[in-house]
Amino acid sequence: MAETPGLPARRGALKLLDAVLRRGETLDQAEKAALGGIKGPADRALARAIAGETLRWLTDFDALIDSATKKRLPEDAKPRGVLRLMLAQWLRLGTPPHAVIATALPLLSGGPRRLAHGVFSTLTKREVTLPEAPTLPDAVRMRWGGMAEDIAAGLTDPPEVDLCLKDASETASRAVAMGAGSIVPGHLRMPRGTPIERMPSFEEGAWWVQDFAAQLPARLLGDGGGKRVLDLCAAPGGKTMQLASQGWQVTALDISERRIKLMRDNLARTGLEAEIVNADALAYRPAKAFDALLLDAPCTATGTCRRHPDVLHRIGPRQIEEMVEVQRALIARAIDWLPEGATFNYAVCSLEREEGEEQAAWIDESFDLEPLPITADELPDGIAPTEQGWLRTHPGRLPAAGGLDGFFIARWKK
Structure with missing residues (x-):
């Protein structure tokens, strides 16, 4: 018997959700195993779109599901997972309810199938709608504090x-x-x-x-004029190429051979040049002095939640604490290499204060560096530096232009 058309994409989307919510994987990490059996790029893209919209609006979908059940379904119950996918298709992707039912209910059998059909039918008859912006999970909203409402407004659609x-x-x-x-x-x-x-x-x-926010750390180093810069954690090479195009002599360091290959490919395609070093930054010893050092440090990447909504559900205090330790080790190492007069730019694509503002305060307290405040005239209209001369962007900024990722950037001079 032939399988229902569209069913493999829905099954793949369900596997993606399970990988993110139960195992804490990223969508990118989960994609090969979850979607490996799906033929055709269109169905794989559909599976990613369904899973992405489900994660973006998960809190609101769960509220709708709970409003239509007498007894709350467990978080990991398969009918809840399938209902989440069904609501994402209907309310976000515009799939007609009859097509949603035909392609989703085969993922269940027996009582769970009848339950999911009943709940979905109840919600469609009510003609339920979603709020103007996604509702953030409580833990995320508490962490992001006063920024949370504005950030949520910037998460409505993929970027x-x-x-x-x-x-x-x-x-x-x-x-x-x-x-x-x-x-x-x-x-x-x-x-x-x-x-x-x-x-x-x-x-x-x-x-x-x-992403435009990811372009700002290198932009804030300005024109190189032939001076030397070390780009730490450089692959896949966006900032390296920026710096090279701005006239810097770039040394690009990264520990990942796979990501360095991507950087080499990108440099070859653009015709830009950089010295590439495949090494662990914590063991690396530079053979020459640099006029500037850019550390776009490994982080929780919660600032990329517009295109990676999985971070809303798999990042918590443990992951943040682990990243803070890694960042501090890299910061201390990098500052130790700075000669007199050199500039140090620190950046993370994270919305967490522990990885941004608190790290900058720690640098001020722990090292003999002179703050080099970021000024308003270095930034586009709609983005302003903080009182301390740092920069904090988030998805709710520049709404008329379509928003941008969340980044924290600060800089100093030795």
């Missing part, structure tokens, strides 16, 4: 695609040619869903994909 241009002087002409928007010179924003390899001038190497 568009940001590009960083090799030559900022070409911004206006390439924006017209590619039908793109732009926040500042050197940046383009493309509608999501456009295959990267099919975008104009991809093979030419005129640009690379990089």
